[in-house]
Amino acid sequence: SLTDEQNEMMSTKTSFEKRGQLISSLSFGFWTRFFRCEFEELWRKSLRFVFKGNSPLIRGEVASQLDYLRQLRNRIAHHECILKMDISKMENSSFEIIGLLSPHALSWLKLNLLD
Numbered sequence: 001s002l003t004d005e006q007n008e009m010m011s012t013k014t015s016f017e018k019r020g021q022l023i024s025s026l027s028f029g030f031w032t033r034f035f036r037c038e039f040e041e042l043w044r045k046s047l048r049f050v051f052k053g054n055s056p057l058i059r060g061e062v063a064s065q066l067d068y069l070r071q072l073r074n075r076i077a078h079h080e081c082i083l084k085m086d087i088s089k090m091e092n093s094s095f096e097i098i099g100l101l102s103p104h105a106l107s108w109l110k111l112n113l114l115d
Helices: 004-009 016-025 028-033 037-045 059-077 087-101 103-113
Strands: none
Touching (some): 037 059
16 A cells, blocks of 8 residues: 555645656555456456557456566565576566557567567
8 A cells, every 4th residue: 555655645736756756666566466356446447458458458367477577576686596487488478568568668679689
């Protein structure tokens, strides 16, 4: 949940710069929680429109991919071994989420970084 400081930043009196600071201060775990089943109604009304994919998205599938990426990120951040993790699954999950958020960014990534 948001702290009092974060709630204050989201007030209508707050500048866009402070709102940007709020968004950047939230953890990856915070964002991935939006895709849990308790937010199904939020998914149906709003969150699904964040993604640019052509096919209908299922909240649980997005949640699963984001959770996998969160686990990977946490292992790396805590200097834990990732050698036993499925590298191709990590790559596919990353590319799928990037492509859903921005097909243009995925095209750029594939063109410039995946030679």
